[in-house]
Amino acid sequence: MSGFDVQRVRGDFPILRQEVRGRPLVYLDSAATAQKPQAVIDAIVRFYQHDNANVHRGVHVLSERATEAYEGARETVRRFINARDAREVIFVRGTTEAINLVAQTYGRKNIGPGDEVLITHIEHHANIVPWRMLCEQTGAVLKVIPVDERGELVMDAVDALLTERTRILAVTHVSNALGTVAPVKELTRRAHAKGIPVLVDGAQAVTHFPVDVQDLGCDFYAFSGHKMFGPTGIGVLYGRLERLEPLPPYQGGGDMILSVTMEKVTYNRVPHRFEAGTPDLAGAVGLAAAIRYLEALGMDAVAAHDQELLAYATQALESVPGLRIVGRAREKSAVLSFLLEDIHPHDVGTILDREGICIRTGHHCAQPVMQYFQVPATSRASLALYNTREDVDALVRGLHKVLEVFK
Amino acid sequence: MSSDLSDLYQEVVLEHSKRPRNYRVVEGHNREAAGHNPLCGDQLLLTLKVEGDVIRDVGFQGQGCAISKASASLMTGAVKDKTRAEAEALFEQVHKLVTEGPEGVDMDALGKLAVLSGVSEFPARVKCASLAWHTLRAALEGRGEAVSTE
Numbered sequence: 001m002s003g004f005d006v007q008r009v010r011g012d013f014p015i016l017r018q019e020v021r022g023r024p025l026v027y028l029d030s031a032a033t034a035q036k037p038q039a040v041i042d043a044i045v046r047f048y049q050h051d052n053a054n055v056h057r058g059v060h061v062l063s064e065r066a067t068e069a070y071e072g073a074r075e076t077v078r079r080f081i082n083a084r085d086a087r088e089v090i091f092v093r094g095t096t097e098a099i100n101l102v103a104q105t106y107g108r109k110n111i112g113p114g115d116e117v118l119i120t121h122i123e124h125h126a127n128i129v130p131w132r133m134l135c136e137q138t139g140a141v142l143k144v145i146p147v148d149e150r151g152e153l154v155m156d157a158v159d160a161l162l163t164e165r166t167r168i169l170a171v172t173h174v175s176n177a178l179g180t181v182a183p184v185k186e187l188t189r190r191a192h193a194k195g196i197p198v199l200v201d202g203a204q205a206v207t208h209f210p211v212d213v214q215d216l217g218c219d220f221y222a223f224s225g226h227k228m229f230g231p232t233g234i235g236v237l238y239g240r241l242e243r244l245e246p247l248p249p250y251q252g253g254g255d256m257i258l259s260v261t262m263e264k265v266t267y268n269r270v271p272h273r274f275e276a277g278t279p280d281l282a283g284a285v286g287l288a289a290a291i292r293y294l295e296a297l298g299m300d301a302v303a304a305h306d307q308e309l310l311a312y313a314t315q316a317l318e319s320v321p322g323l324r325i326v327g328r329a330r331e332k333s334a335v336l337s338f339l340l341e342d343i344h345p346h347d348v349g350t351i352l353d354r355e356g357i358c359i360r361t362g363h364h365c366a367q368p369v370m371q372y373f374q375v376p377a378t379s380r381a382s383l384a385l386y387n388t389r390e391d392v393d394a395l396v397r398g399l400h401k402v403l404e405v406f407k
Numbered sequence: 408m409s410s411d412l413s414d415l416y417q418e419v420v421l422e423h424s425k426r427p428r429n430y431r432v433v434e435g436h437n438r439e440a441a442g443h444n445p446l447c448g449d450q451l452l453l454t455l456k457v458e459g460d461v462i463r464d465v466g467f468q469g470q471g472c473a474i475s476k477a478s479a480s481l482m483t484g485a486v487k488d489k490t491r492a493e494a495e496a497l498f499e500q501v502h503k504l505v506t507e508g509p510e511g512v513d514m515d516a517l518g519k520l521a522v523l524s525g526v527s528e529f530p531a532r533v534k535c536a537s538l539a540w541h542t543l544r545a546a547l548e549g550r551g552e553a554v555s556t557e
Binding site for chain 2: 021343344345346347350351354361362363367370376377405406
């Protein structure tokens with residue numbers, strides 16, 4: 001792979017340079033949260049040491065610098081996802097808040113009794129619960145695109161589910177529990193053919209491959225900073241300008257208004273209308289640093305690394321006796337959910353932890369996925385740009401140890 | 408295997424998790440409670456036959472990790488024919504054992520339950536070991552709602 005040197009990449013992540021329980025740390029839980037390169041940590045420290053002040057308010061030098069850094073971060077995000085206009089980038093706390101924002105602004109304005117919200121069976125709770133809540137508030141009905149045993153969406157079922165009552169299609173780009181890459185471009189095409197707007201949950205996508213929101217054509221795209229090597233507490237809602245302009249505010253407060261009297265409030269323009277209160281300034285700065293880090297590596301190179309490692313890990317796990325991979329989508333991201341004999345994932349996780357290996361065990365905030373596959377939980381190893389074949393080999397050795405304990 | 412792992416997954420624990428005792432709904436039960444650990448999805452249903460102050464029979468069903476299954480299985484054996492107060496006293500000892508370790512715990516009184524001593528080295532697994540006991544307490548108190556570890 002030209003230009004992508006995983007050992008050099010590892011050197012950029014200080015947290016990986018440690019031993020736990022007397023063994024080198026093997027971090028295979030990046031789908032939960034990714035580690036941060038030194039460049040991100042430095043950018044946050046630098047902001048607090050040199051530039052910190054509130055934005056869009058002061059006339060002083062620090063406020064100018066902070067505003068420039070914050071609005072500069074917005075432009076960096078725009079470039080990263082190829083939005084047309086930086087005003088289409090709204091800073092939020094994370095994917096969860098982004099989806100709630102759309103549900104409570106677009107949803108409350110446009111969705112009424114008997115209308116339908118269409119989601120899929122492979123969603124994270126963050127793309128289920130906000131819509132469930134909206135349906136309870138408005139009397140709308142939640143509809144679900146089914147999944148098949150590979151973990152792929154049943155595309156044949158889609159057209160019949162996009163009805164004249166469907167007001168929005170909300171779909172994940174990549175399933176956090178199965179790794180399935182959903183055909184969101186095709187789904188968007190079909191929804192738009194019937195005039196239905198589309199929200200894409202991109203939390204597990206932006207970290208693994210290039211995302212171009214104009215190419216996808218979706219109306220809203222949500223993602224989190226912390227899963228893409230940036231800080232927690234910051235995330236992005238992208239919305240097409242013509243979709244955002246007519247929406248009412250999400251929260252009320254400072255910075256989202258143009259004028260306030262006791263009789264009347266005039267709301268600010270997009271995107272500030274949706275950013276009430278002092279935003280996570282250092283978070284935005286850190287997110288921009290993470291994006292610059294990814295851009296320097298090149299998202300195509302990152303995607304190639306992840307896919308190569310996924311193929312290696314899939315084969316390696318299949319060599320473990322009694323192991324069954326859950327989620328065999330033909331187009332898949334670097335997530336491996338699995339079951340080992342009838343050993344409970346929590347026991348697998350505990351034993352791996354003693355080997356210095358971090359994986360996620362449980363329902364992955366995707367209980368409908370677990371229900372479909374009729375398992376209470378799975379073990380999940382998720383791979384990122386700093387993972388190596390040695391990490392995968394350590395996992396396989398760890399799983400043999402689990403088998404030994406339970407033999 | 409590292410020593411704390413072999414302390415956690417002792418022979419008796421593994422054996423009880425694979426072949427849990429009293430894995431049934433007690434016939435003619437007059438107390439029951441459901442226990443749930445929402446973080447890991449562990450679920451169990453506990454049924455009891457209580458006469459006066461004494462637990463005459465107790466059974467459980469459900470799904471969970473080796474620790475939660477073994478703990479439930481061991482508990483059903485330990486509290487049979489015990490009074491409520493005796494069962495409660497046992498729970499206190501078990502709770503101390505799985506959170507703080509064996510020091511200051513009357514290990515003789517615990518009998519087989521002593522095999523849970525390794526749990527204290529694994530703070531993330533304390534809930535697995537105590538779910539059955541919290542559920543027992545709810546069943547004895549006659550609370551209808553499901554018990555949650557959260």
